[in-house]
Amino acid sequence: MKKLDIITLYKNSKALLEGHFLLSSGRHSAYYLQSAKVLESPQTASLLAEALAKHIKEHNICYIDAICAPALGGIIAGYELAKAMGVRFIFTERVQGKMQLRRGFEVSSGEHFLICEDIITTGGSALESAEVITYLGGKVLGFAALANRGICKCINSETHSKPEAKLPTHLPLFALENFSFDTYIPEECPLCKQGTQAIKPGSRGN
């Protein structure tokens, strides 16, 4: 099978926008990632999940029994990955700020889990999901995501984790693509210097 061009898939799905953006941090960037958009097409979601499953299999970490995702962001990606790997799928959700396993989902003692997200930024929610699974007797063998923001270190990446990364470094992170973009304070933004105006993503119905 031809290697998937993840960047093009994200662009075609309008999940990766190019332009001049004002981010919620107040910084400017030439790119904006709307990661949920890439999963709008179930066919694309399957393609991505199958590629991710293949990537995980190649590293042969261990037998996986189940996938767990933190709601809401990880649910579609996690479900599709579970389908591609032929294992069961559960999700954790936050109740009054605390990550929990609800809805009758159970974890067997020693059951092997991967925690899946659509995109890993600091990995905070994924880590909380992993802590819930571990507390309930499961064994978390690693983390998976369709995309990584370049803060946490992927298994096949040369770069180190950034200080704000929350995922444990002794467990692998599998991701299909790294999306780490330069961001600028407005005074130093090269796009502002070219005379264009930064727009807030979403303000034009994006």
Ligand code: ZN
């Ligand atoms: Zn700017």
